[in-house]
Amino acid sequence: MQEDLTGTKKRIRADAARNEDAVLEAAKTVFAKSGVDAPVREIAKAAGVGVGTLYRRFPKRSDLVVAVFKREVDGCATDAKTLARDYPPGEALSLWLRRYCQFIVTKKGLASALHSGDPAFDALPDYFRSNFEPALENLLAAAAKAGEARSDIDAYDLLRAIGNLASAGRKSADTEGMEHTYRMVDLMIDGLRFGKRAD
Amino acid sequence: MQEDLTGTKKRIRADAARNEDAVLEAAKTVFAKSGVDAPVREIAKAAGVGVGTLYRRFPKRSDLVVAVFKREVDGCATDAKTLARDYPPGEALSLWLRRYCQFIVTKKGLASALHSGDPAFDALPDYFRSNFEPALENLLAAAAKAGEARSDIDAYDLLRAIGNLASAGRKSADTEGMEHTYRMVDLMIDGLRFGKRAD
DNA sequence: TCATATACGGAACAATGTTCCGTTTAACAA
DNA sequence: TTGTTAAACGGAACATTGTTCCGTATATGA
Known part of the structure; x- marks a missing residue:
């Protein structure tokens, strides 16, 4: 028995x-397919574990929901960094905004859970903002510096605007509404570029 | 066995x-105390009936929620007529806006249920609007005609505005936030009167 | 007062969140 | 490699709901 770097026992x-990991992955899939109210048993089964195993790590249902949500946020925020490294600033910005769009659409069910009044979810809006706002700020700043986007847009405003766009057009959940959404988002991205100006 | 005026059998x-009636009254109370997710058994008990009795008239839980909601809307809309009859136009308007304010505050839990995505509640927003909008329109028109309020305010806009005000200030559910809310609403009512103008 | 359709109460059933515990196994030392 | 053991596992069992069923009670009309 030895202590690890953080001082915990084992x-x-x-x-x-x-x-x-299997549980989180399964939960993500099941939530997407059946909504956040999907039975715990279904998730455990999809993960190939017993409910006891699931509950040891996520004592309450809401713990699992929170964990999945945070994991998704982390993934999307991390992609911002990856894109910034691998693409020119303007393209990175527009690629990430689409990525963010997907995030919003697939989290439709989760979003309503957030506002359900359950205190378990109180911390999530902050988590959302404190991860996404800096991520987008960096992309915006880089694009602006490269002359590929205007520099007078507030990151949080943009997050909200696109969030609203994306969550609005979701009637049939298939490609029908998505195309319309993407067209609107593209319009907004074009706006970012068209309005660009030298610093 | 004879038919009544509507052609139904008995x-x-x-x-x-x-x-x-007892069930609806009990449900109103219980929903207010424990939220719309309160167990059906609790409502049945409060009403002094068995769950079977409750379910015969409200086959689904949501039917009961809908019935209570509509009943509350009806009551609030009816009060508009009563106030219009018993008070001077300007006073009737301002009294009813407070009454509406209370409606919003006590229906906080219900409001989130409406947006839960359950199709059972799809009709409620329309019911809300089609009852309240004409009610307020009448009060506004009468007050404007009497020179006690401006005439350029849209009833639905006002409903939304006050609804937002009232549902915003509800942290501790006690008198704390309510006072602040009422002050804001009073401000708005004053605005209606201050901005009055002859037609 | 009687017959009966109607309504009643609450036990029973089904679905789901959560806990418990006997069994299995990964990790470590000899 | 093998033995020991704390940790983790699976899923049965329990608790809390929504919902259904049915034997019993009763309001109604004749």
Whole structure:
């Protein structure tokens, strides 16, 4: 028995780590398919674990929802960095805005859960903003500096605007509404570029 | 066995009518105390009936929620007529806006249920609007005609504005936030009067 | 007063969140 | 490699709902 870098007692057992990941992955899929109210048993089954295993790591249903949400936020925010590294500033910006758009659309069910009044979700809006706002700020700043976007747009305003656009056009959940949404978002991205100006 | 005016077969039994009313009244109270997710058993108990009785008249939980909501809307809309009859136009307007304010505050839990995506509640926003908008329009028109309010305010806009005000200030549910809310609403009512103008 | 359609109450059933515990196994030392 | 053991596992069992069923009670009309 030895202490790890953080001072906790023991190493996480390999199967435990594997299962935690499997559960989160399964939950993401099931939530997307059946909504956030999907039965815990269904998630456990999809992950190939027993409900006991699931509950040891996520004592309350809401813990699992929160974990999935944060994981998705982290993934989307991380993509901002990746895109910024791999693409020219303007393109990185517009690619990420589409990525963000997908995030919003797939989290439709989650969004309503956030406003359900359950205190378990109180921290999520902050988590959302404190991750996405800096991410977008960086992309915007880089694009503006490169002369590929205007520099007078507030990141949070843009997040909200696109969030509203994306969550509005979701009637049939298939490609029908999505195309319309993407067209609107493209319009907005064009606006960012068209209005560009030298600093 | 005789038909009534609407062509339906039979008269409603007295105990049935009594129980229906008791259930609705109990549901209103319980929803206010424990939220719209309160157990059906709790409502049945408060109404002094068995769950079977409750379910005969409201086959789904949501039917009960809808019925309570509509009943509250009806009551609030009816009060508009009563106030218009018993008070001078300007006073009737301002009294009813406070009444409406209370409606919004006590229906906080219900409001989130409306946007839960459950199709059972799809009709409620329309019901809300088609009752309240004409009610307020009448009050506004009368007050404007009497020179006690401006005449360039859209009823629905005002409903939304005050609805937002009232539903915003509801942190502790006690008198704390309510006072602040009422002050804002009073401000708005003053605005209606201050800005009055002859037609 | 009687017959009966109607309504009633609450037990029973189904679905789901959560807990419990006997069994399995990863990790470590000899 | 093998033995020991704390950790993790699975899923049965329990608790809390929504909903259904049905034997019993009763309001109504004749």
